[in-house]
Amino acid sequence: MKPTQKYPFDKELFKGNVKRHLNATYATTVEHASTHAWYLAMARALAELTMLNLLETEQDERIVKAKSLNYLSLEFLIGRLTGNNLISLGLFDSVADAMSELGQNVTDLLEEERDPSLGNGGLGRLAACYMDSCAALEYPTVGYGLHYEYGLFKQSFDHCHQKESPDAWQGIEGYPWEVPRPELKQDIGFYGHVEVTHVDGKEKRHWVPGMIVQAMPWDLPIVGFENDTVYPLRLWEARAIAPFSLESFNNGNYFEAQHALIDADNITKVLYPNDNHEKGKTLRLMQQYFHSAASVRDILRRHLNAGFSLEELPEHETIQLNDTHPTIAIPELMRIFIDEKEMSWEKAWGICSKTFAYTNHTLLPEALETWDEGLIQRLLPRHMEIIYEINRRFLLEVSAKWPGDVSKQQTLSVIQEGFHRMVRMANLCVVGSYAVNGVAAMHSQLVKQHLFPEFNELYPGRLQNVTNGITPRRWLKFCNPGLSDLITEKIGDKWTSHLDQLQAIAKYADDKTFQQRFMAVKKENKERLAAWVKDHMDIDLNTDAIFDVQIKRLHEYKRQHLNMLHILSLYHRLTTDPDFDMQPRVVFFAAKAAPGYHLAKEIIYAINKIAEKINADPRVNDKLKVVFIPDYRVSIAEIIIPAADVSEQISTAGKEASGTGNMKLALNGALTIGTMDGANVEIREEVGDDNIYIFGLDIDGVNELRASGYNPYDFYQADPLLKASLDLLVGEEFTPGEPGKLRTTYDSLLNGGDPYLVLADFASYVEAQTQLDLDYGDQSGWAKKAILNTALMGKFSSDRSIQDYVKQIWKLTPVKR
Ligand code: 26Q
Numbered sequence: 001m002k003p004t005q006k007y008p009f010d011k012e013l014f015k016g017n018v019k020r021h022l023n024a025t026y027a028t029t030v031e032h033a034s035t036h037a038w039y040l041a042m043a044r045a046l047a048e049l050t051m052l053n054l055l056e057t058e059q060d061e062r063i064v065k066a067k068s069l070n071y072l073s074l075e076f077l078i079g080r081l082t083g084n085n086l087i088s089l090g091l092f093d094s095v096a097d098a099m100s101e102l103g104q105n106v107t108d109l110l111e112e113e114r115d116p117s118l119g120n121g122g123l124g125r126l127a128a129c130y131m132d133s134c135a136a137l138e139y140p141t142v143g144y145g146l147h148y149e150y151g152l153f154k155q156s157f158d159h160c161h162q163k164e165s166p167d168a169w170q171g172i173e174g175y176p177w178e179v180p181r182p183e184l185k186q187d188i189g190f191y192g193h194v195e196v197t198h199v200d201g202k203e204k205r206h207w208v209p210g211m212i213v214q215a216m217p218w219d220l221p222i223v224g225f226e227n228d229t230v231y232p233l234r235l236w237e238a239r240a241i242a243p244f245s246l247e248s249f250n251n252g253n254y255f256e257a258q259h260a261l262i263d264a265d266n267i268t269k270v271l272y273p274n275d276n277h278e279k280g281k282t283l284r285l286m287q288q289y290f291h292s293a294a295s296v297r298d299i300l301r302r303h304l305n306a307g308f309s310l311e312e313l314p315e316h317e318t319i320q321l322n323d324t325h326p327t328i329a330i331p332e333l334m335r336i337f338i339d340e341k342e343m344s345w346e347k348a349w350g351i352c353s354k355t356f357a358y359t360n361h362t363l364l365p366e367a368l369e370t371w372d373e374g375l376i377q378r379l380l381p382r383h384m385e386i387i388y389e390i391n392r393r394f395l396l397e398v399s400a401k402w403p404g405d406v407s408k409q410q411t412l413s414v415i416q417e418g419f420h421r422m423v424r425m426a427n428l429c430v431v432g433s434y435a436v437n438g439v440a441a442m443h444s445q446l447v448k449q450h451l452f453p454e455f456n457e458l459y460p461g462r463l464q465n466v467t468n469g470i471t472p473r474r475w476l477k478f479c480n481p482g483l484s485d486l487i488t489e490k491i492g493d494k495w496t497s498h499l500d501q502l503q504a505i506a507k508y509a510d511d512k513t514f515q516q517r518f519m520a521v522k523k524e525n526k527e528r529l530a531a532w533v534k535d536h537m538d539i540d541l542n543t544d545a546i547f548d549v550q551i552k553r554l555h556e557y558k559r560q561h562l563n564m565l566h567i568l569s570l571y572h573r574l575t576t577d578p579d580f581d582m583q584p585r586v587v588f589f590a591a592k593a594a595p596g597y598h599l600a601k602e603i604i605y606a607i608n609k610i611a612e613k614i615n616a617d618p619r620v621n622d623k624l625k626v627v628f629i630p631d632y633r634v635s636i637a638e639i640i641i642p643a644a645d646v647s648e649q650i651s652t653a654g655k656e657a658s659g660t661g662n663m664k665l666a667l668n669g670a671l672t673i674g675t676m677d678g679a680n681v682e683i684r685e686e687v688g689d690d691n692i693y694i695f696g697l698d699i700d701g702v703n704e705l706r707a708s709g710y711n712p713y714d715f716y717q718a719d720p721l722l723k724a725s726l727d728l729l730v731g732e733e734f735t736p737g738e739p740g741k742l743r744t745t746y747d748s749l750l751n752g753g754d755p756y757l758v759l760a761d762f763a764s765y766v767e768a769q770t771q772l773d774l775d776y777g778d779q780s781g782w783a784k785k786a787i788l789n790t791a792l793m794g795k796f797s798s799d800r801s802i803q804d805y806v807k808q809i810w811k812l813t814p815v816k817r
Contacts, residue, residue, distance in 0.1 A: 009091055009094045009095075011094065011097070011098045011101075014045060014095070014098050015098050015101065015102060017045040017048065018038075018041045018042050018045045018098075018099075018102065019041070019102075020045075021040070021041035021044040021045055022037060022038070022041040025040070025041065025044055026040050026041055026173060030102070035104075035108060035109065035112055036112045038099075038102075038104050038109055038112075039082070039109040039110070039112035039113060040112075040173055040176050042082070042095070042099060042104075042106075042109055043081075043082050043113070043176035043177060044176040046082065046085060046086070046089070046091075046095070047176055047177045047178075047179075047221065049089070050085065050089070050221040050223050050230050051179060051221065051230075053221070053223075053228055053229070053230040054219065054221050054230040054231070054232060056228075056817075057228075057229055057230050057231060057817065058232070060815070060817065062815045063140045063815050064302075064305075064306045065306060065316075066140045066316075066812075066813065066815050067140070067315060067316050067317070067318065067810075067811065067812050067813070068139075068140035068141060068142065068316070068317060068318075068812070069134060069139060069140065069141045069142075069318055069320060069810055069812060070141075070142050070144060070295065070299050070317060070318065070319045070320065071127060071130060071131065071134075071141060071142070071143045071144065071320050071322065072144050072291070072292065072295055072319060072320065072321055072322060072326040072329060073123070073124070073127040073143070073144070073145055073322035073323075073325070073326070074145065074146060074287065074288065074291060074322070074325040074326065075118060075119030075120060075123055075124030075127060075145065075271070075322075075325075076118050076119055076124055076127045076128050076131070076143060076145045076233060076235075077117065077118060077119030077120075077121070077124035077125040077127070077128050077634060078116055078118065078128040078131075078220070078233070078634075079115055079116070079128065079474065079633075079634030079635060079638075080110070080113040080114075080115055080116075080634070080635055081113070081116075081177045081220070081221075082109075082110055082113050082177070083110045083113075083478060084132075084223075084473065084474055084478055085177075085221070085223045086106075087225075087473060087477060087478050088135075088223040088224060088225045088226065088473065089223060090226050092106075113635075114169050114171060115151075115169065115633045115634050115635050116151060116169045116175065117151035117152040117167055117169060117271075117633055117634075118145065118146070118148055118151050118152075118169070118235070118271060119151075119152065119271070120152060120271070120273065120274070120275035120553065121275045121552065121553045122275075122361070122552075122553075122658075122659070122660055122661075123275075123322060123323060123361050125634070125660060126322075126439075126468055126660060126798075127143065127145075127322055128471075129469065129470050129471040129474075129660070129798040130798055130801070130802060131143045131222045131231070131233060132222065132225075132471040132473060132474065132798065133469070133471055133797075133798040133799045133801070133802040134222075134231065134802055135222045135223060135224035135225070135227075135229050135230070135231050136224050136225040136227070136471075136473070136497060136799060137799060137802055137803070137814055138224060138227060138229045138814040138815055138816050138817065139802065139806060139810075139812045139813075139814050139815075140231070140812065140815055141222075141231045142231060142232055142234060142298075142299075142302075143222065143231070143232070143233040143234065144234050144235075144236070144291070144294075144295035144298070145233065145234070145235045145236075145291070146235055146236055146237075146268050146271075146287060146290075146291050147216075147217075147218050147235035147236055147237035147268055148268055148269070148270055148271045149168070149170075149237075149268060149269050149270065150166045150167050150168060150169070150269060150270040150271065151167040151169045151271055152167060152271055152273055152592065152633075153165060153166065153167055153273055153592070153595065154166070154167050154631055155592050155630050155631045155632070156630055156631065157604075157608060157628070157630055160604075160605050160608035160609050160612065161601070161604075161605050161608075162592070162593055162601050162604050162605075164273075164595050166270075177220055177221065178218045178219065178220050178235075179218065179219050180216060180217070180218055181216075181217045181218070181219055181234070182216065184217045184234075184298060184301075185214055185215060185216050185217065186214070186215040186293070186294045186297050186298070187212050187213070187214060187215070187241070188212065188213050188214070188215050188238075188289070188290050188293045188294055189207065189209025189210075189211065189212055189213075189293075190209055190210065190211045190212075190213065190286065190289070190379055190380070191209060191210035191211050191378065191379060191381075192207060192208045192209040192210035192211070192381065193207075193208055193210070193381055194206065194207055194208070194381050194382050194385065195207075195208050204339075205339060205382065205385065206339055206382075207335065207339065207381065207382035211264070212241055213238050213239070213240065213241065213264045213267060213290065214238070214239040214240070214241050214264075215236045215237070215238065215239075215290060215293075215294035216236065216237045216238075216239050217234045217235065217236055217237075217294070217298070218234070218235045218236075218237060219232040219233065219234055219235075220232070220233040220235065221233075225473050225496065225497060226497075227816070227817060228817040229815075229817050234295075234298065236268065236290065236291060236294045236295070237268050238264060238265060238266075238267035238268040238290055239264070239265060240263075240264035240265050241264070266283065267283065267286050267287055267290050268287065268290070272284055272287075273592075273594050273595055274594045274596070274597075275553045275555070275594060276362055276364055276366075276367040276553075276555060276557075277364075277366050277367055277594065277597070278366070278367055278368070278369045278370075279596075280370070280371055280372055280375065282375060282379065285328075285371060285375060285376070285379060286379065288325055288326060288327075288328055289328050289332070289379070289380060289383075291325075291326060292326045292327075292328045292329035292332050293328075293329075293332050295326070295329065296319075296329050296332050296333050296336070297336075299317055299319065300313075300336070302317075303316055303317055310337065310341060310343070310351065311347075311351065313351050313354075313355055314351060314354035314355050317355060318355060318356075318357060318809075318810050318811075318812075319355050319356050319357070320357050320358075320359065320805075320810075321356060321357065321358045321359065321429060321433070322359055322361075323358075323359060323360065323361045323362070324358070324360075324368075324369045324425035324426050324428075324429050325369070327358075327369075327425040327428050327429050327432075328380070328383060329356070330352060330356055330390075330428060330429070330432040330433075331380075331383040331386040331387055331390070331428075332383065333348075333352050333355070334348050334349070334352055334386050334390070335382055335383060335386055337351065337352070338386075339382070345389070349390075349393075352432060353431075353432055353433070353434060354434050355434075356429075356432055356433045356434065357433050357434060357435040357436070357437070357809050357810070358429040358430065358433040358435075358436045358437075359436075359437050359438075359439065359466075360426065360436065360437070360438055360439070360443075360447055360451070360657075361439055361657050361658075362657050363443070363446055363447070363450070363451055363654070363655070363657065364557065364655065368424070368425075368426055369424075369425040369426065370416060370422040370423060370424050370425065371422065371423045371425065372420055372421075372422060372423075373415065373420070373421040373422060373423055374420070374421075376423060387414060387415075387423060387428065388415075390414065390428070390431060390432065391413060391414040391415055391431075394412075394413075394414065394431050395409055395412075395413060397458070398412050398458070401457075401458055408454060411454060412427065412454055412455070412458075413427070414427045414428045414431065426451075426452075430452060430455050430459075430462070433462070434462070434809075435462060435464055435808070435809040436452075436455075436462055436463050436464065437463070437464045437465060437466045437805075437808075437809065438463075438464075438465050438466075438657065439465075439466065439467065439468045439657050439658040439678075439679075440465070440467050440468060440657060440658035440659075440678045440679040440681070440682060441465055441467060441681065441682055442676075442677070442678060442679075442681050442682075442699075443465075443657040443658055443678060444463070444464065444465030445465075446654065446699075447463060448463050464808055464809065466801055466804045466805055466808065466809070467658065467679060467682060467795075467796075467801065467804070468658040468659075468660050468663070468679060468796075468798075468801060469660075469663070469795075469796050469797050469798035469799070469800055469801035469802075470660050470663045470664050470667070470796060470797070470798055471797070471798045471799075472495070472496055472499045472667070472797050472798075472799075473496060474638075475641070475663075475664045475667060475668070476496075476667055476668065477496050478638070479637075479638035479639075479641060479642055479668075480521075480525065480641075480642035480668055482521035482524055482525065482642075483518075483521050483522075483525075483642065483668065483669065483790070484496075486517055486518065486521055487502065487505060487790075490504070490505055490508065490514075491504045491505060497799065498799075499793070499794040499796075499797035499799065499800070500794035500795075500797075501794070502790060502791050502792075502793065502794050503791050503792060503794060504791075505787065505790065505791045506787070506788060506791040506792065508787065509784045509787045509788050509791065510784060512780065514787070515780055515783035515784065515787065516783075518669065518783055518786065518787050519779065519783050519786075522642075522643070522645070522669060522786070523543060525642040525643040526543040526547055526643045527543050528639060528642075528643065529547070529639055529640060529643035530543050532636075532639055533627055533629070537627065537629075539615060539625065539627060541586050541625060541627070542584050542586070542622070542625075544584060545583070545584035545585050545586045545625070546583055546584070546585040546586070546645050546646055546772075546773070546776050547586055547588065547643055547644050547645045547646070548585055548586065548587045548588065548644075548645065548646040548648065549587075549588040549589075549590075549640055549641075549643075549644040549646065549647060549648065549665070549670070550563050550587075550588070550589050550590075550591075550648035550650070551588070551589070551590040551591065551629075551632060551637060551640055551641075551661060552591060552659075552661050553591060553592060553593075553594075554591040554592065554593040554597075554600040554601075554603060554604060555600065556599065556600070556748075556755065556756050557651055557652055557655040557656070557756050558650070558651050558655075558656065559650050559651060559652065559756055559758055559761075560589060560591060560603055560607065561603050561606075561745055561749070561758055562650055562758045562761060562762065562765060563587065563589070563648055563650065564603070564606060564607050564610065564745075565722070565725050565726065565758065565762060566725075566762075566765060566766060566769055567587055567610060567614070567624070567626060568610070568725035568726075568728050568729070569721050569722075569724070569725040569766060570582065570585070570620075570623075570624055571610075571614060571620060571624065571728070572721070572724045572725055572728065573721075574619065574620040574623055574624065575619055575620060576724075582623055582624075582773050583773050583776045583777060584622060584623050584624070585623070585624055585625075585773075586624075586625045586626075586627060587624075587625070587626050587627070588627050588628075588629060588640060588644075589607055589626075589627070589628045589629070590628070590629040590630075590632035590636060590637075590640065591604065591628075591632055592631075592632055598744075599744060599745070599748055602742075602744040602745055603745055604628070605742070606729065606734075606742045606744075606745050607626065607628055608628050609734040609735055609741070609742060610626060610734050610742075611625075611626035611627065611628055612734070613733065613734045614626050615627075637661075637664070641661075641664050641665055641668050641670075642668045644665050644668065644670035645670055645671065645776070645782075645786075646670055646671055646672075646673060646772065647661070647662060647665035647666060647670040647671065647672045647673070647674070648673060648674070649661075649662040649672050649673070649674030649675070649677070649678075649680050650673065650674060650675055650696070650761075650765065651675060651677045651678065652675070652677070652697075652702065652756040652757050652761075653675050653676050653677045653696065653697055653698050653699045653701070653702050654677065654699045654702055655677065655756070656677045656678040656680075657678055658678045658679045659677075659678045659679050659680065660679075662674065662678070662679055662680055662683060663679065663683070663793065663796040666683055666687065666789045666790075666793050666796075667789075667790060667793040667796065668790065669786040669787065669789055669790045670786070670789065671691065671692065671693065671772070671782075671785055671786060671789060672684075672687075672692045672693065672789075673692075673693040673695065673765075673768055673769065673772060674692070674693070674694060674695075675694070675695065675696045675697075675698075675761070676694060676696070676698040676699070677699075679796070680692075680694075682795070682796075683793075683796070686792045686793065686794075686795055686796075687788055687789050687792045687793075688788070688792075690785070691785045691788045691789055691792075692789075693768040693769075693771060693772050694768070695761065695764040695765050695767065695768035696761035696764050696765060697757065697760060697761060697764075702757060705757065705760060710753075710754070710757065710760065712749055712750055712753065712754040712758075712759040712760075713750065715759040715760055715762065715763075716750060716759060719762065719763055721763075721766065722759060722762050722763065725762075726746060726749065726750070729742045729743065729745060729746040730742070730743055730746055
């Protein structure tokens with residue numbers, strides 16, 4: 001590992017800085033400091049090093065003048081920064097050494113850091129991986145997000161039910177890796193009205209907001225891997241402007257005044273915990289506009305400061321919209337151009353529509369954002385006018401392309417007609433962007449064919465694919481040092497930046513010694529996970545068992561309940577069929593359910609109750625265990641993923657846009673059991689049929705079954721194992737004395753129509769699990785498959801994804817420092 005060139009590591013200086021922070025920043029002494037204080041002081045001292053690089057990068061004339069990426073996302077699920085940054089800085093060993101001279105163990109200190117959980121799941125984590133890759137590859141980038149006071153809720157289990165509690169991720173001392181940038185603060189308006197004046201016979205429209213909120217930026221350093229590049233992740237915090245109303249203050253209306261102060265602060269109080277589901281709440285729209293407006297203004301500030309004209313914006317800035325959440329940035333930029341910069345509509349639109357690009361992450365109808373026209377009207381009256389005008393002009397294009405075809409106008413319109421007229425954010429994005437992409441080959445195909453077929457005709461070439469990726473630095477090098485060292489010993493250490501090189505280990509797949517070493521690393525990682533489970537949950541695990549993991553948000557379409565039914569089938573066979581045998585298996589779940597998603601919470605409850613019984617039942621105990629790890633987050637994923645033998649990727653075909661956990665698990669040598677969905681399709685292409693367990697209906701099968709009228713009872717009646725497994729849910733097997741407590745899931749499948757075809761895929765799933773179980777019995781054969789999974793995951797590096805974006809969409813050139 002090499003330290004950065006610009007700031008060679010000076011151990012004595014660093015130790016001095018740590019002690020200085022201990023005293024001056026955290027008000028304690030070497031003699032009395034807690035482990036937590038030592039961690040804070042160490043992280044602060046490291047953050048200081050990166051801040052110099054951040055400012056230098058920011059001021060580097062070549063970067064100021066270069067074209068840059070602005071990644072706009074309401075979520076960045078970055079995970080802990082200290083360990084990762086130590087690796088990127090090439091300082092892990094030196095700092096470990098320095099800290100040990102101060103009597104501290106660096107691994108213990110790293111455990112003190114809380115996860116900044118500023119995202120829900122896939123989309124937020126993807127943003128974090130992309131920031132890492134942009135910095136590694138040195139494509140000038142600024143990430144723009146929100147500085148939530150509370151991240152995604154913490155999850156615990158109370159009598160097997162999910163309980164949520166607030167996540168104050170900064171702790172009382174503040175988060176050591178961030179710095180406020182007060183000189184870059186902005187004022188953001190809401191509500192109010194549009195004023196119309198006439199100048200030289202021309203109508204001018206101008207928004208007079210009724211409320212102003214301050215946007216305060218906090219910068220987190222995104223450290224490039226072994227280079228001197230540091231880019232900012234800029235997170236906006238909402239602050240009330242005080243005194244916001246002198247008048248009511250002077251009137252003695254102090255408490256009313258305080259009340260409004262509280263309202264403004266609320267905007268970035270908490271991350272909305274819905275993943276793949278939108279709820280049209282005012283505060284959420286306020287978050288979105290607050291984020292977009294502050295970011296767009298910051299981008300324009302940088303652009304103008306660099307000495308460029310507004311006309312040149314698309315040559316110097318590209319703005320990537322991470323799903324539709326920041327869509328309002330498009331009318332906001334139009335408003336600034338037209339109302340504030342006095343540009344013509346045509347000119348403003350010409351610039352705007354060459355600046356934005358949009359990534360779609362979902363086809364689920366309930367996740368496609370629409371906003372009540374009346375709500376936008378009240379909150380952002382001028383923006384609503386601009387949206388109408390964008391739509392009016394767009395519909396002219398549509399009728400020119402399809403003259404007289406009213407139905408085309410209805411499907412494509414940005415405004416959805418009806419009792420409540422709604423704004424379709426995805427349509428606005430497609431109209432206002434120069435590129436639109438899906439996140440895996442299959443998903444992008446569906447975006448073209450099913451979501452936006454007419455747009456694809458109207459704007460040929462605009463709809464594209466960029467398959468997701470994951471950063472190999474966090475998801476192999478950092479989280480799996482054992483495997484990293486083994487790989488490096490064989491093929492050198494360049495794979496961390498060129499993941500394709502991993503294929504060079506494929507030639508060891510049949511090598512018995514290598515197989516043993518590979519499996520020994522896996523075993524060590526399983527021991528580490530088992531120790532965590534013993535410590536935190538007091539469950540004893542057999543690390544020779546298959547470690548079978550499903551870790552992702554809880555959602556019906558992801559089908560954790562299919563996995564649960566498989567467990568029930570194993571339990572049934574183990575307890576009723578004396579001839580049945582299987583490899584010992586531990587099934588791990590980790591998943592948060594959105595607090596308002598009742599069925600998802602019932603599935604968690606059911607799995608927990610089943611686990612409670614199975615783990616205490618001597619009849620099945622040495623064969624089967626079920627562990628539901630609470631509070632799934634990046635730092636626990638870093639322990640589970642390296643320890644997994646089996647990766648569950650079992651969504652209904654057509655529903656999971658890509659998945660990225662599937663990539664992380666396969667990279668760490670887990671074998672996928674999965675459907676033909678999302679990026680599973682491409683993983684199969686890479687690893688080959690022998691090294692993956694594909695089962696279930698593909699998208700054509702799903703469509704045919706639905707078209708022929710799906711009845712879950714047909715499958716229930718026809719398959720005795722399925723019937724026996726499901727029936728276990730309605731008795732009192734897992735809830736003694738309280739029969740029927742697990743009925744909700746049963747009912748959703750049988751009486752609720754089984755919308756995600758769980759019963760239809762059950763038999764095929766069980767068959768694939770049986771094959772996998774047999775294969776695990778041949779440890780050498782299994783090792784070969786696992787090695788090939790690691791070896792053939794090169795495609796799924798987020799470095800490749802970023803290169804695809806750069807070539808197809810962003811057109812950036814790297815600036816090497
Ligand atoms: C929207 C409106 C109001 C409140 C919340 C939301 C909201 C928030 C988060 C809607 C959707 C999300 C998150 C979606 C998401 O994570 N999608 C996942 O994106 C991954 C990265 O591309 C894919 O790998 C997953 O397949 C996809 O489900």
